[in-house]
Amino acid sequence: MKEPEHEKIRNDKATVRLPMLLGITLAAGMLIGATFFGGGKSLNNIGRGYSKFKEVLQLIENNYVDSVNTDDLVDYSIAKMLEKLDPHTTYMNPQDAVAARTQLEGGFDGIGVEFNIYKDTVYVVTPMAGGPSETAGILSGDKIIKVDNTEMTGSKLDNALVFKKLRGKKGTEVKLMVLRKGEKKPLLFTVQRDRIPTYSVDAAYMVDDKTGYIKVNRFSETTYDEFKKALGTLKQKGMTQMVLDLRNNPGGYMDRATSLADEFISGDKLLVYTDGKDDRYDRQTKARIAGQFEDGPVIVLMDEGSASASEIVAGALQDQDRALIVGRRSFGKGLVQMPVMLSDGSELRLTISRYYTPSGRSIQKPYVAGHSEDYEKELEARSKSGEYYVADSIKNNEKYKFKTAGGRTVFGAGGITPDVFVPRDTLFMTKYLIQLFNKNIVREQAMEYANDHRKQLEKDGFASYKKNFVVTDAMLKRLTDDASAQGIKFNEAEYKRSKKYIQTQLKAYIAQYAWRQGHRDGLNNEFFEMLSEGDETYKKALTLFDRARLLEKGGYASHK
Structure with missing residues (x-):
């Protein structure tokens, strides 16, 4: 069950790590094996280190007093080694790698239900329209008490167990025992698993007869296609101005982000560029298509949960003076990772370059290698400094001052600072x-x-x-x-x-x-x-279209 973004009431450790896991790749970043290492420097200079590591591992395996799992030692060694680099270079074992990739794929194999665990019982919230569970006769409100031979009740029940039992290879069958309101005896269903699509556009609707709203929750394989469809539908309904909501969007595929930005930006204007130690990873991405919404005021909603690919979109639209950015300062992830699949199914996500917005600013916030805990606590530090509540608490470094295409001042080295600040509302939080x-x-x-x-x-x-x-x-x-x-x-x-x-x-x-x-x-x-x-940020945004329209027409005055 994927919890809606607004339910992430607190920025716990997992929430803070999300931009690190999802903001991952270049459009052509799936390079592995010889492509990745070929043509590079000789491996001779790392040969001595490799030999030493192998020697130590063999000594432990052959001579250590107790039995040890050398695979675990290797995983730990790699993870500790990467801590000496940046906060976004990560290593994942095969299981974690599969889970992380699933977040950005266009679907998974399963039975097609949204579920809720309540009173140590699995309740069907709703079966997916046209999915295998609906076809089999599963209804909203059904209690799933057994999956095949596994009891699905009790204090040990959690989301992981439900996922494990309900998901499986397309075409395989799973037997469900269900309690239904009004039925005295349990009902038995056999459901054939199928490909279940996942979506990254949460909402696309008309606020009024001219204002459209689209919310994008991440940049996955299907995001651009979903967005194009939603944008076209709203234009047919008369949309002439729009709100693009990227709040709590942790990022994803870079090429989907630039394609989305291209729908708003005309000509061959620069969208983003990357720069790394190796020239192979340096590239410029420019607008190249006649977008569906190159004219008309645009407002982009951002907050501290907006990272990576979200910041690429917002940075391009802000630097080209194409959209008014509303909300709070974004996360600040400006490093690009290339995923490299290793021979055992594990994955290395290696930082290969930095990305820069059209004005030349890097969005990456400061970090100290080897101090990942401080990096993860940076969002908490913003709260303590009052940044979430008072606009003047945002401390931009004058050293990283840049100019948009129209001459507005923007800042780098710490996320996207909004043109219009809206404080976080926490009075209701108890x-x-x-x-x-x-x-x-x-x-x-x-x-x-x-x-x-x-x-x-x-x-x-x-x-x-x-x-x-x-x-x-x-x-x-x-x-x-x-x-x-x-x-x-x-x-x-x-x-x-x-x-x-x-x-x-x-x-x-x-x-x-x-x-x-x-x-x-x-x-x-x-x-x-x-x-x-x-939603105070949403309501504030709807009052700002005059300012967004002025910006679009060349009114480039800076705003706090």
Whole structure:
């Protein structure tokens, strides 16, 4: 189950590492073996080090007092060695490499359900439209209690176990035992696994009769094709100005990012260039196509979770004075990695160059080799300095001052600084709220409501729901009672602080569960339309199109 981006309430260690794992490659970066090493310098100068390492490993294997796993020692040695380099050069064992690549592939083999673990039980949130589970008869709200011969209940149940049991090779079968509301006995289903597409465009809808909104969650294999389709659809609906949401987008394939940027930038203007020690990895990427939206004001939403390929897009559009950047300073990853598959299936992602925006600025934030923990805590340091809340807390280094095509001042060496700052809203964040999400209570309450009232919701339609539906106090009482029954002590003061946010979340999830199943293109428009009601950055952006239009027409004055 892929958790929606907005649910990442805290920047934990895994969240901070995400840009390191996903912001990975050049368009032609899949070079391995002889291509990677061929034509380079002689290996003689590293021969002595290799011989020493092999000698030590053999001594351990043959003479050490206890039995050891030399494969683990090798993995550890490589990982420690790479710590002497930059924070984004990484090594992954075969299992982690497969998991990381899956994030950027266009799909996986499985049964096609979104699930939720609630009260130590797997609930089907929704079967994918046209997917194998829907075909077999699986319904929203079904409890999966057994997969083949494995019980799917209990305290040891987690996402990893569910993935392991439900995913598998296309064409293979899996037997599910299901409990369904209204049925006295368990139901048995045989589902044939198939290729399940994954999507990187979360939403694409018209805000009003002229304003379009597109949210991109990462730059994967299919991102550009998805984006082109979404852009074309919105233009047909009359879009003349748009919001591109790249918040919490950790990056991905560089060529998909430049292709997306090319849809907005005319002529043969520079989009990005790379520079490394080896000239083979130096290249310039320029606009080359007649894009679908080269005219019309554009606003790009960014935050501290926007990294790598996201920063390439934002940097190109900002430096060419094509878009107004709104939000908070981005992550600051300006190093390009080339993935090299090793003989055992493990993978080395080696930094081969730096990328630079059209004005010549590097987005990479400062780091000290061997101090990865300090690098990972940089986002936390921003919070402590007040940067997330006060625009003047952003401390750009005057040494890295650059000019856009129209002469506006921009800064490098630390992410993309927005043209218009919008502070982070954390007033609603409480321990009580975090406990609700950790137990999946909000989602479960929404799913139950959507399933119980599905016919009425579908009859009324989403437009009526958006305008008229209100999350009542009775619905909230049911939620807090459920939380108490699961051991979450009610805290009235924290509940009042979080109440509005909880209402927005409930309304958004009910909309998702009521209407998403009808989307075969992966879009989750109803969900994000409802979230926008409490999204201050989104609402601020919609007031800035006059400024974005002025920028597009040559009004290049700098803005704080």
